[in-house]
Amino acid sequence: MTSLTPVWRLIIPQLAFIVCAAVTLPSVVVDVPVPARQTNWRGSRGQGSCVWASLVTLFRWQNRPVTAAWIRQNCGDGASPSDVEPLFERLGIRYATTYGKKDVNFLNWSIRTHRGCAVGVNNYAHMVCLVALNDNYAGILDNNSVGQVIWIPREQFLADWFKSHSWAVTPVYTPSAPAPSEAKRVQPLLTCNTHQ
Amino acid sequence: MRYFFFLVLLCSTCYGAEERVLKLPEDSDKWYISVIGDANDPQYQSIIQQFHEGKLAELRKQCHYLPVTTDNPMFEHYKPSIKGTPTVRVQDAVGRVIFEATRKQVPADLYNAIANAAQRHRIFPLRPQPNPGPQPNPVTPDDPAPDPVDDGGTPDIAPTDPDWGVGLCVFLLVVGTVLGLVSARRNQSTSLKQG
Numbered sequence: 001m002t003s004l005t006p007v008w009r010l011i012i013p014q015l016a017f018i019v020c021a022a023v024t025l026p027s028v029v030v031d032v033p034v035p036a037r038q039t040n041w042r043g044s045r046g047q048g049s050c051v052w053a054s055l056v057t058l059f060r061w062q063n064r065p066v067t068a069a070w071i072r073q074n075c076g077d078g079a080s081p082s083d084v085e086p087l088f089e090r091l092g093i094r095y096a097t098t099y100g101k102k103d104v105n106f107l108n109w110s111i112r113t114h115r116g117c118a119v120g121v122n123n124y125a126h127m128v129c130l131v132a133l134n135d136n137y138a139g140i141l142d143n144n145s146v147g148q149v150i151w152i153p154r155e156q157f158l159a160d161w162f163k164s165h166s167w168a169v170t171p172v173y174t175p176s177a178p179a180p181s182e183a184k185r186v187q188p189l190l191t192c193n194t195h196q
Numbered sequence: 197m198r199y200f201f202f203l204v205l206l207c208s209t210c211y212g213a214e215e216r217v218l219k220l221p222e223d224s225d226k227w228y229i230s231v232i233g234d235a236n237d238p239q240y241q242s243i244i245q246q247f248h249e250g251k252l253a254e255l256r257k258q259c260h261y262l263p264v265t266t267d268n269p270m271f272e273h274y275k276p277s278i279k280g281t282p283t284v285r286v287q288d289a290v291g292r293v294i295f296e297a298t299r300k301q302v303p304a305d306l307y308n309a310i311a312n313a314a315q316r317h318r319i320f321p322l323r324p325q326p327n328p329g330p331q332p333n334p335v336t337p338d339d340p341a342p343d344p345v346d347d348g349g350t351p352d353i354a355p356t357d358p359d360w361g362v363g364l365c366v367f368l369l370v371v372g373t374v375l376g377l378v379s380a381r382r383n384q385s386t387s388l389k390q391g
Binding site: 033035063 | 215216217220221222223224228230260261262263264268269270272273274276277285287290291292293339342343
């Protein structure tokens, strides 16, 4: 058996890691273009509006631009299900939600149907968009930093979501069409940041 | 018992009046129809109108229908992959483009053009069977009324006149393969006799 030079001994495991990670990363099914990703804003009480910002992004993705603009204009500050659900029902907005049930099937459904969902994270202190999920990784679009999708190991993400009352909510309209023949896998070493 | 039935029916009707979706739609097999263009462009308006009439309206209800104007933030999602506006694009559930036409290429008989393209796609079967489901249809106050959410899969679409060219190609392909196999078998048996 031929012996490997020290350089190759260093390179080969790294190459193997890159290939394995690239294979295990899920596709970004909620592939919102950067200009359509709503950044967080301060509401009238000076609080962040992460819940509303996540929902605005999802409304845009599901082709409801007027509803998205209305929420951006009229909503703000921190919010909980008791703020979001009455508003949606008053406006007749079609939505689905889960709270306190650790219902991972809800997350799987939102990704399977390309709708995505807003999920509570950071011990219920923040809300972000879940844009990809498979057995290994979750892809997160954070309204505090909308430039790139953040990849988190699935178990780490789920543990955080469970601690955040496993709250998830999404509009139920028409998800945007996938981009034709788009290479959706992202190089893992460039994007494999943790969420904290 | 009869009153109990009516009570259940009444309760379910009242419950359905809320906009919270209790049965999550399993519509991941649906195809996508995207109509991308300038809202003030008469051709774009005409295409949108066509999708609200006749067979195209039926097709629209079976698919994820996405009218996207150039002032929509999601236009950026489509812009890199279209040749101009207006564009009509039909994609299957995984994003393969089944039909696409831009500007003057958009045919007058749009339904048949899409149906023929879908027919060609079906010759190489890659699709699940359609499975239409229930169709609630609530309306938000601002955006246009959304299409119903259902569990429908691939649209049920067929051209009004059959696409004989494609059928003939497939027939000739099958006949050619069979003749080739017969010929090869004869050659093999001949060479065995010679050997």
